[in-house]
Amino acid sequence: xxxxxxxxxxxxxxxxxxxxxxxxxxxxxxxxxxxxxxxxxxxxxxxxxxxxxxxxxxxxxxxxxxxxxxxxxxxxxxxxxxxxxxxxxxxxxxxxxxxxxxxxxxxxxxxxxxxxxxxxxxxxxxxxxxxxxxxxxxxxxxxxxxxxxxxxxxxxxxxxxxxxxxxxxxxxxxxxxxxxxxxxxxxxxxxxxxxxxxxxxxxxxxxxxxxxxxxxxxxxxxxxxxxxxxxxxxxxxxxxxxxxxxxxxxxxxxxxxxxxxxxxxxxxxxx
Numbered sequence: 001x002x003x004x005x006x007x008x009x010x011x012x013x014x015x016x017x018x019x020x021x022x023x024x025x026x027x028x029x030x031x032x033x034x035x036x037x038x039x040x041x042x043x044x045x046x047x048x049x050x051x052x053x054x055x056x057x058x059x060x061x062x063x064x065x066x067x068x069x070x071x072x073x074x075x076x077x078x079x080x081x082x083x084x085x086x087x088x089x090x091x092x093x094x095x096x097x098x099x100x101x102x103x104x105x106x107x108x109x110x111x112x113x114x115x116x117x118x119x120x121x122x123x124x125x126x127x128x129x130x131x132x133x134x135x136x137x138x139x140x141x142x143x144x145x146x147x148x149x150x151x152x153x154x155x156x157x158x159x160x161x162x163x164x165x166x167x168x169x170x171x172x173x174x175x176x177x178x179x180x181x182x183x184x185x186x187x188x189x190x191x192x193x194x195x196x197x198x199x200x201x202x203x204x205x206x207x208x209x210x211x212x213x214x215x216x217x218x219x220x221x222x223x224x225x226x227x228x229x230x231x232x233x234x235x236x237x238x239x240x241x242x243x244x245x246x247x248x249x250x251x252x253x254x255x256x257x258x259x260x261x262x263x264x265x266x267x268x269x270x271x
Contacts, residue, residue, distance in 0.1 A: 020183065021163045028161075029081050031201075033088050033133035035151045035161060035192060036080040038122075041071060046152045046191035047078055048203060049135040052127035053091075054236065056229070057190030058206050058222075059098040059120040060110060068104035078124060080133045084159045089132045091124040097236050099228055110209050116175035116223050118208040120190075121232045139195050139202030141178065141224050144169055148204060150182045152191030169195075169204070176224035184210045184220045193222060 023029055034049040038057055045061035055078045062071050073093045081088035101117035104110065110118065128135075150164040164182050171179030180193060184207050193205040205222035 019164065019166060021165060022157060023083075023161045023163060026083055029083060029088075032151060032161060032163075033081040034128075034135050036078050036087065036133075037082040037153045037158070038190065039077045039079060041075045044153065044158060044187055045189045046154075046187065046207075047122070048151075048192040049080065049128060049133055050121075050138065050203065050229070051135050051233075052130065053124040054135075054233070055093070055122040055124065056192065056203065056206060056225075057120050057122065058208055059102040059118045060104055060114070060208070061190045062096050062098065062120050062122070063104050066107060068106045070098075073122075076122065078122065080128060081161075082153070082159075083161065089128050091126055091128065093122045094125045096120050096122040097232050099232065112173075112175065112177065115208045115221055116177050117228065118223050119206065119225065119228045119232065121229070121236050123236055136192065136194075136201060136203050138225050138229050139197055139204045140226055141172060141176075142169065142195055142204070144172060146195060148180060148182070149194045149201075150180075150184070150188075150191055150207070151194065152184065152188040152207070154185040154187040156185070158187055169193075170219065172224075176227070178205050178222055178224055180205075180220045180222070182207075182220050188220075 036047055038045045038047040038055065038061060040061060045057050047055040047057035050056045063069065064071055073095045076093035077090055078093060079087035079090045098120040099117040102114055104114055146169045148167055148169055150167060152162060154162065167180055167182035169178055170181050173179065182193065188207050191207045192203045193207065194201045195204040203225065205225060207220050208222045210220040
């Protein structure tokens, strides 16, 4: 089957799973305690525990949005189960790692290669007890059309966790880029995209970019995780400083990194 070229633009149709549940009561967080708000110098993202002392988020969250330079771990705090000024547990970040394939051009939107590598693992200063928050596992890439859900904090709702229970993976592209029809907004960066496997929730991807953030339209994109997370996890166990590493993942060479969501992606045919 010939590969299709898809231009992703901001005027896309309304996301199929536009319903958003605000988890406004503390009891609503039951089962989601490992999702939390990642407070950063000058802003915040969403993250999730994948080990007792490791948080998964997007690489662009730990880089300066203006200069593209790496941010120091000092000043980063992960607040698991954050809810209106309180959290189940808060831990400072000791250090973090991201793929060398992630390159953010100063002042520019993310290009296709950056999206394909937009993953970071953060080592916490101390492990979180499983009794406080049970970490999630990573899932391999499922077929297009697979139902997913999204948990995130966002601008205008940064004090409570919100869940979009019904959206879908709508595309898979060369380099390991996944497309979703989930609605996202600022602050949803790094938010875990979940898929259900044998009755258990697994993390399929994290939110990297959206064509029309905050408008309930368009598409969101994120990287495929297994290869990236495996190599980053191995490096994280052996490093005690911020060190960009190569994830060994197949790269995608599309455009010059200036196009963001206007870049062209090569769709991977389904088997």
